[in-house]
Amino acid sequence: MSFLIKTLQGFSGLGVISIIPLSLASDKKEQPIRIFRTGGGTQNQNIKKLLEEKGETGYDGCVALGGLRANAVLFVCAKTETPNKPVFYHYDWSLRNSDTKERLNKVKSLTHKYSYSAQMQLDNGTSKNLLTPPHWLSKWGSDKEFLPDQHCEISKPQGAGNYKLICKVPDNGSQPPAWEQDL
DSSP states (O other), X not given: OOHHHHHHHXXXXXXXXXOOOOBOOOSSSOOOOBOOOOSTTOTTTTHHHHHHHTTOOOEEEXXXXXXXXXXXXXXXXXXXXXXXXXXXXXXOGGGTTSOHHHHEEEEEEEEEEETTEEEEEETTSOEEEESSOOGGGGGGOTTOEEOHHHHEEEEOOTTOSSOEEEEOOTTOTTSOOSEEEEO
């Protein structure tokens, strides 16, 4: 194959997986956060649609959480009425032929167990092992409970172009946040 054909194939593959997770407000008034994605084939392409099927509405959009070593299974979503409070969801890829209510569940808490495992408490009352936990979860320490609704927020630092998801370690004092992701 010629160099030109190989190069074009590479760019077309990258274009399919690229995402634009956040649109920005141009005026200085506080605007609701608008999170969206583009490009077919992204893993978070149908998360908002699945939430609506489940009866959970009011979300501007969802973005896959960074730091995962396999298919994205954790997503952060923003609601119109509480734009600064992120909601985490777990998508179980092994149940993709099952009912939506079984595949997608709100995450109440995460507890880091080992470098290769974390325990999730889901909103439906069940707990699941997360076999590919995000690398940043280890900063919470073993057996410490991470509560997304208490430890994380979405904000836009002054002068910054992007919104950020900021998750702070409990009892961290004035140290910098444990983890940030541009949205």
